[in-house]
Amino acid sequence: MVRPRNPLNIGAAARAMANFGFHEMVAVSPYSPVWQETRSAVGAEEIVISARAVESLVEAIGDASVVVGTTAGSRRTLDRELIPLPDFPTWLQQRKVGGRVAVLFGSEKTGLSNEHLSYCHTLVRIPTAVGCPSMNLGQAVAVCGYELARAGLVPTHPLRLSVHQSDLASVQSLYHLFDRSARVLEQVGYLKPKSRRATLIKLRRLMLDLELTNHDARILGGILAQVEWKIGQGNSE
């Protein structure tokens, strides 16, 4: 959950997770008083107690192989594929994901920002009514948990997801690669002040779409290191 604002919602989300067999909750920069106020929801004491609060989204999802954003599908996200929630389990199974899957929920007021969405491999939309698209946070977690459990995709059934383990690079190593690429682009003057932010968001998305394996990531990392070295040499000459 990114920047959750309401302690009741955090408790409700924890309970919904417990209802459907999910255990690990991470809050990204929750408002501090909110986080302090969060009380254990019925049957979800363990989840709330073991929940982590972290400062950045990257910290929260670093060890995931796939990051999925949830959205009501407002205009700003229309340039990206939106998977309807009922099709999400199939999408996940077809990707043969070996590692962990992170599902992101935005704040009650604003949802996930474009910046947050750029960290996502794909976006999932709960098919809500046109007249009332935006769901309550705890209820959105409940519905997503239900759909995943319905397809048997809960952490207590790890086999379902890991039968066809691929060697997909972890998000963490992709971020290292991304940071390195951004540095190189900076050094070669590719990033213009005005479009810098948008360019980096596009680059991150591109990098996720490539579905790099760990092997790919190592090779690309090596290339980038070499480029950096060369540029550094040129500068010092």
Add this chain to the structure above:
Amino acid sequence: MVRPRNPLNIGAAARAMANFGFHEMVAVSPYSPVWQETRSAVGAEEIVISARAVESLVEAIGDASVVVGTTAGSRRTLDRELIPLPDFPTWLQQRKVGGRVAVLFGSEKTGLSNEHLSYCHTLVRIPTAVGCPSMNLGQAVAVCGYELARAGLVPTHPLRLSVHQSDLASVQSLYHLFDRSARVLEQVGYLKPKSRRATLIKLRRLMLDLELTNHDARILGGILAQVEWKIGQGNSE
């Protein structure tokens, strides 16, 4: 919703209904202050404003052709068929229900009582984890709404349900029939004080299971009226 206790939950349930295209909410004997306190949930103003509060379950579901109870599937209901929620749309479609379907949710604390359950044609269970089976009321409504909308079974798609209209007797007319039967059983001395309540619950269930048409109900009603008349004659002789 039968005896809802928490105004936040009522508002949350209304919002979930709006999210998935449902409109009509009825509260059966809500605690009065609770009902007064209920505030419109985001996007669900119409539902909350038009929601009815009634005294008895029969008033709430009188015009439905099918009544479905939701339950966490605790021991007391194990003697009845429990349909897992993912299978519920298929069950509904196979019955070729022509009229309205009422879905009952019990109070947060106790769920639906055996008395309430005896009014249900069938029971639906949300497949929750063994360690945390009981769902928050608003989240249970959200998940049920999602599953029904997922199958296209929302009131805005009435055709899906009414393509194969059957002439199934309304719950209201079944209750009239049931009251008449109970009166006759009383008069012939079939009901013993000790087992009276349990017998009537069984009778109600049996009557629902028969899936009587309106035609059947009229014939049976006529027979019962005749029996009553005869008994009355015997008494006055």
